[in-house]
Amino acid sequence: MIKIFNFIFIIFLLFLNNIYAKDLSFIGLNKLTVQDLQTLTSVNLTSDDIDENDVNLILNDLYSSSLIYDLNLDIKEDVYLIEIFESKKINNIFINNNTFIKDENILQLISSKSDDLLDKNKLLNDQNMIKDLYEYSGFINTNITTSTEIYSDDRVNIIFNINEGNKVKLNKINFQGNSFFSNNYFKD
Numbered sequence: 001m002i003k004i005f006n007f008i009f010i011i012f013l014l015f016l017n018n019i020y021a022k023d024l025s026f027i028g029l030n031k032l033t034v035q036d037l038q039t040l041t042s043v044n045l046t047s048d049d050i051d052e053n054d055v056n057l058i059l060n061d062l063y064s065s066s067l068i069y070d071l072n073l074d075i076k077e078d079v080y081l082i083e084i085f086e087s088k089k090i091n092n093i094f095i096n097n098n099t100f101i102k103d104e105n106i107l108q109l110i111s112s113k114s115d116d117l118l119d120k121n122k123l124l125n126d127q128n129m130i131k132d133l134y135e136y137s138g139f140i141n142t143n144i145t146t147s148t149e150i151y152s153d154d155r156v157n158i159i160f161n162i163n164e165g166n167k168v169k170l171n172k173i174n175f176q177g178n179s180f181f182s183n184n185y186f187k188d
Contacts, residue, residue, distance in 0.1 A: 021049035022076075024058075028084040031154070032067060037084075040065045055080050066117050087117040091155040098162045100137060106130055106160070118148065118156055127160070134164065141165030 024045060026034060038045050041061035043054045050058075055073065062068045062084070072083040092114060095103045110126035112119070127144045134142035143163040148156045 021051050023048055023079045024050045024055070025079050025081050026084055027081065028086070030086055032084070032086055036067070037062065040067070050080055055082075058082070066119050069118055069120065087119065088154050088156045090114050090116050090118055091151040091157050093158045093160070095160045095162065098164065100139065100164055100167070101133060106133070109133060112158060118158070123158070130160065130162065134162075138167045138169070139164050140168050 024047070026037065029037075034045055041058050043050070043058050043061075045058070047054075059071060059073065059082070062071055062082075067087055068084060069087040070085040072085075074081040074083065090112060093107060093110070093112060095106050098106065109129050111129075112122050112126050116122075123146050127146055130144050131142055134140075142165050145161045147159045147161070149159060151157050
């Protein structure tokens with residue numbers, strides 16, 4: 001009796017798995033092919049029974065690749081539709097509205113370079129690096145936005161727009177709790 005119950009339970013689980021299993025389809029592929037994507041993940045992309053766990057693994061694997069800039073998932077009745085935005089090459093990097101720190105110093109600091117693939121994570125890190133550079137220089141209210149400009153079908157320009165704000169200055173320093181050294185000693 002227990003063997004029959006276990007057999008029925010296993011059949012039920014397989015049936016339940018097939019209810020949620022769907023085909024997988026990609027749109028937005030220009031330079032990449034499904035075979036290229038297959039090299040990025042361990043899930044068989046041509047399988048007819050992809051489930052939600054497989055899709056999550058595929059999305060994580062594709063997101064971690066520098067070849068993919070962004071992804072959208074659309075779940076249809078019988079298919080998982082993944083829209084792929086391939087990474088484009090960086091043509092030029094422009095820095096606008098910076099007066100205190102020179103373009104050359106910022107360009108040396110950031111990790112995005114001309115002829116590299118555009119990477120969202122790199123852009124965010126570059127923004128933070130520029131902000132840290134300005135904060136280190138006394139500009140604690142600096143605001144940095146990043147935009148891209150289409151240069152050609154497979155190339156973009158990156159534009160860093162910087163609002164430096166005002167440089168912070170110290171007017172007065174008070175020393176409290178000191179009974180051993182004089183305030184003039186600390187000021188020196």
